[in-house]
Structure formats: C-alpha cells, structure tokens
Amino acid sequence: IAIDGSCSGLQHYSAMLRDEQGGAYVNLTALESPQDVYKEVAGIVNQLVLEDQTDPMAQEWLAHKVDRKVTKRATMTLCYGSKQYGWREQLMEDFMNQYQKEVTLGQRQAHPFTEPNKASGYMAKKLDVALRKTVKAAVEGMDWLQATSALLASENKPVVWTTPVGFPVVNGYYEPILKRVDIKIKGKRQRQTLLLGYTDKLKRTKQRSTIAPNFVHSYDACHLMMVAIEAKKRGINSMLLIHDSFGCLPTDMAEFANIVREEFVSLYDNHDPFQNIHENALIALSEKKQSKLTAPPAKGNLDIHSVLQSQYAFA
Secondary structure (H helix, E strand, C coil): EEEEECCHHHHHHHHCCCCCCHHHHCCCCCCCCCCCCHHHHHHHHHHHHHCCCCCCCHHHHHHHHHCCCHHHHHHHHHHHCHHHHHHHHHHHHHHHHHHHHHHHHCCCCCCCCCCCCHHHHHHHHHHHHHHHHHHHHHHHHHHHHHHHHHHHHHHCCCCEEEECCCCCEECCCCEEEEEEEEEEEEEEEEEEEEEEEEEEEEEEEHHHHHHHHHHHHHHHHHHHHHHHHHHHHHCCCCCCECCCCCCCCCCHHHHHHHHHHHHHHHHHCCCHHHHHHHHHHHHHHCHHHHCCCCCCCCCCCCCCCHHHHHHECCC
C-alpha cells in the first residue's frame, strides 16, 4: 500500500521557503481536515472571472463552471516549469478538443466556447494570477532561480548544487553540433539531421526554463533516497517508491509513514537549498556579475516540524 505527497512540488517549495500559506494548502500543517490546493486556486479564479462578468469570455467560463478539474493540471505542473502557454495547451487538450470531439460524434449539441483557443488563453491568464496569490512564495522562488540561472548563463556557467545525500547536480544544457545529410531510403531522397555532439556554449533560454523543475525534482528524489536508506536501517526491506509515492507492506506502514515525515523534516531542517544555489553562484560568477546577483527569497514562518503531526501531508 502507498501514501502520496499532496502536490509534492509545492510541498517542497513551501518547505524550502517556510511558506505558511502555501504549506497549509498542501497539508504541511497539522489541520483537522485535508486541504485542497486545487480547490483554493479554483475559488480565486472564480472570483477573478466574476469581476469580468460583462466579458463574453467570462460569461462562457461561468456557464461552464470553474472547479478543481480546471485548475488541477496547471497547479500540478507549475513547479515543473509550466506557464501560461503550457496551461493554454493543457486546457485545449483536456477540455476544448474533447468538447469538439463530442460535437463531431453527436454527443454534444454545441461547443460551450465560441472561440476555444481564446477561451483557453483567457483562463491561462487567470490561472497565473490565482497561482501567484495562492502559492506566492513558490512562484517567487522559481522566479529567483530563473533569474540566477540566466545570470550564470550570461557567463556560460551552469547552475551547480549538491543535495544532502551528497548527489551533485549540474544544470547545463549545451548547444548541439548538428549536421544535415542527404540519404536515400528505397530510392527516395530524404534529409536527416545528425547529432554529432555538443559545443561548450550553454543554451541560455534552456538554462532558464529548466532550472525550476530540475531543482525541485532533485530534492524530491533526495527525500525518496533518504526514506529508503532510513527504512532499510529500521528493517523495512520491501518498498515501492515512485516520485512522491511511498509504498510498503501493510504491516510496515505505521512505521514507514513516520519515516516519510521524519525524513522530509530532516531534509530541510538543517539544509537551505536556495542558499546552496546562491553560494555556488557567487563562487562561479565574475566580480562584475556578482553585484547583479540578488539574495534568495525571504523565508516565512512555517514550522517545518508540523509535518510530523500532519495526517494529510502524505496520505
């Protein structure tokens, strides 16, 4: 049987930055009932759409209903680098294209949106505002990581950090060396692109877009490794671990669930991931660029130890 993190990307960012509000929404605090961050985001989006209710696009969304189904995927993928363009594509895929298919098959009389693409773009903008209000610290943290990554990339330096288990990470995406060749397949001429290797020049846009998801993935992977190591020490040998899902035999779950919480607290109790990035960046940057490096986002007042009493942090 398994217990899963509650929107794990946001859990990790909230813990790193001691964000009380974001932490509460993703169940890092010991509340009596489980919190639903997707529902919270939907509530804010609805308010934003209501303020626009004279707009025909807003009227269509209000008639459609904005619930957690609309906000879940955007909220989940926020920590993995998804932004307005990506959310628009998700809404097209999850809702607009599906409705069109139902119309084509005669299962629906008419599409609920007159301009599906524009409606998706409209909702993506509202999602951006709502997420910045709901998990403000996580968004600020990701913005800082992107700015720091871009500054390092301007001097052709990758972002480097080491997780508490000693795993070194180098976030470096380099320009490829490509060669176009003409070949014949069954008498037909085709043009193929071959990858011959990589240059020593970083891809600046890629450096910026990849840092936030790779950063948080390295820390949820670190948490998973810490759990496995500690569980083994305590005699738990049968585990099934996938990302933020921690599975074991039913007879071990009482102790295993405690280990998952204890190791999450241990991960951030004596380790500051953002400070780690900042210190390494200072070492890597030239004196001129060091002055442009801003301090990491300020921390909030979340008591990380409250995770130990949270019934729903991993459930």
